[in-house]
Amino acid sequence: MIHASEFFDVGLKFHGHKCPAMPLGLRAGAAAMNALGVERSQDKELVLLAETGNDHAAGCFVDGLMTITGCTYGKSNIKKTYYGKMAFTLIDTKRNKAVRVQLKPEFFGKMLSSPFVQQRKQGVPPQEVPAEITDPLVEGVMARAEAEFLDIGPVIDYPFTRGKGVFDTDLCEGCGERVFANKLEKVNGKRLCVPCRESLSV
Ligand SMILES: [Zn+2]
Ligand SMILES: [Zn+2]
Numbered sequence: 001m002i003h004a005s006e007f008f009d010v011g012l013k014f015h016g017h018k019c020p021a022m023p024l025g026l027r028a029g030a031a032a033m034n035a036l037g038v039e040r041s042q043d044k045e046l047v048l049l050a051e052t053g054n055d056h057a058a059g060c061f062v063d064g065l066m067t068i069t070g071c072t073y074g075k076s077n078i079k080k081t082y083y084g085k086m087a088f089t090l091i092d093t094k095r096n097k098a099v100r101v102q103l104k105p106e107f108f109g110k111m112l113s114s115p116f117v118q119q120r121k122q123g124v125p126p127q128e129v130p131a132e133i134t135d136p137l138v139e140g141v142m143a144r145a146e147a148e149f150l151d152i153g154p155v156i157d158y159p160f161t162r163g164k165g166v167f168d169t170d171l172c173e174g175c176g177e178r179v180f181a182n183k184l185e186k187v188n189g190k191r192l193c194v195p196c197r198e199s200l201s202v
Contacts, residue, residue, distance in 0.1 A: 002040065004030040004068060005142060011067040015060060017127040018134050020116060023141040024086075024149075025064020028101050031146050032090040033069060035099045035155055041070035044077040045094055047160065051085040051102075057117060058108075060126075061086060091158050098158035107149040172196055 004026040015022045033039075038046060048071035050062050062080070065071065065088060071078040087102035103111075111117065116137050119129045126134075146152065168181040174196030184191045187200060 002030050002033050002068065007068045008142065011064055014067055015063040017125075018131075018138060019060050019126045019129075020111065020114070020134075020137045020141050021058040021060035022064040022067075023138055024058070024103065025061040025066075026068050027064075027141060027144075027146070028061070028088070028103065028150055029065045029068035029090070031150050031152050032088070032099050032101045035101075035152055036090060036092045036095075036097055038090075038092050040068065041075070041077060044075055044162065045092070046071050046077060047091040047093055048078045049089045049091070050078060050080045051083040051087040051089075052080060053082040053084040054080075056084060057112060057120065058086060089158075091160055093160045093162060096157060096159050097155050099155050100153040102151045104149050104151055174199075 004023070007026050007030075008023065011022055011026055012018060033046075040046075046069055048065060048069055050065060052059055052062055062078075066073075066078060069078075069090060071090075085102065086108050087100060089098050089100045091098040114137055115133045116129055119133065120126065141149075166180050166182050169178050170181055170184055170191065171177070172179050172184060172193040173190040174192045177193065179193045183194055185197060186192075187197055192200070
């Protein structure tokens with residue numbers, strides 16, 4: 001059993017500012033992990049498909065998810081689908097099971113009319129929103145019962161085939177930089193990296 005509260009401090013440090021969306025990611029990530037009965041991902045035991053997009057409110061959600069699940073961009077076991085939804089699927093690649101969790105639509109709708117979001121809409125950066133607005137909201141997220149704000153789907157079968165890690169590198173014959181071999185392609189007899197190929201086509 002994993003508890004979101006144990007990851008609050010590291011999440012805050014990693015994320016950079018105090019806001020309600022990062023803690024929502026901690027809570028939702030913990031709910032998914034507990035539904036699957038899994039531990040935090042040391043390597044790529046877990047894979048997370050986040051349905052958020054870019055440049056919308058509450059994108060900070062994903063930093064909470066990364067913190068608690070151990071699905072990170074460095075390990076490449078998190079992907080964004082850019083659907084613009086406050087939802088994600090967590091996959092247990094060892095047992096081929098998965099669960100989808102979303103913020104309840106009515107809850108998230110209310111959250112978007114919170115005084116915190118009002119300030120953000122007016123262009124106030126998250127770290128400059130007064131603590132008397134942010135703190136109760138964040139405490140509320142950390143204390144709220146899961147059933148009040150999360151839709152936790154059933155645990156489903158999710159056959160998962162893992163890609164092989166690439167260890168081979170070579171030098172690009174254009175720029176001379178070292179490149180992972182799966183990203184080099186032969187053009188006019190030369191093995192070139194992506195930017196060198198792109199500069200040929202302009
Ligand atoms: Zn944030
Ligand atoms: Zn190159």
